[in-house]
Amino acid sequence: MSKPFDMKLFLAGVLTGSQATRRRHLRQATIIQAAIAERWQRETPWVWQRKHLDWFLKSRLKQRSDDTRYYYLLTVRLIVRRLEASWVFGI
Template identity: 70%
Template sequence: MSKVFDMELFLAAVLTGSYATRRRHLRQAKLIQTEIAERWQLETPWAWQRKHVTWFLEHRLAGRRAATHYYYLLTVRLLTRRLEKPWIFR
């Protein structure tokens, strides 16, 4: 029996800020997880590589406003901090 990955529990250690900010980060992190899982069948962030996150930022957010890119970039930085990876995204 496989369990569904709990993104809220995963990010709990690094989430700070107001309730609305935490909800936004969770919503965006779940979308990132869903998109990467559909493309590469990687269900958890522990299996991700930098190329997967870069793909999301470059291809799935293409055509979006600069503000949207910025807010997703903030969420990606939280995910990176939680994974304890040295990845840098700009």
């Protein structure tokens, strides 16, 4: 039996800011992780591709406000920085 993926540990090196900001990023990253795992059965960010995050930003946040999409975009950028990828996303 494998351990569940620890998003807090994954983002620990790139999380900055206040405690509220850190909690928001962790909460949003967990939501992103669950959505991608449900849709593509990709449990960890290490196996994600750019298309997975792009799908989340475009499809799952389609009905959300601009502010909400912006905050999720910031979280996606943290994930990309942690993966050391050069993916660029826009809203």
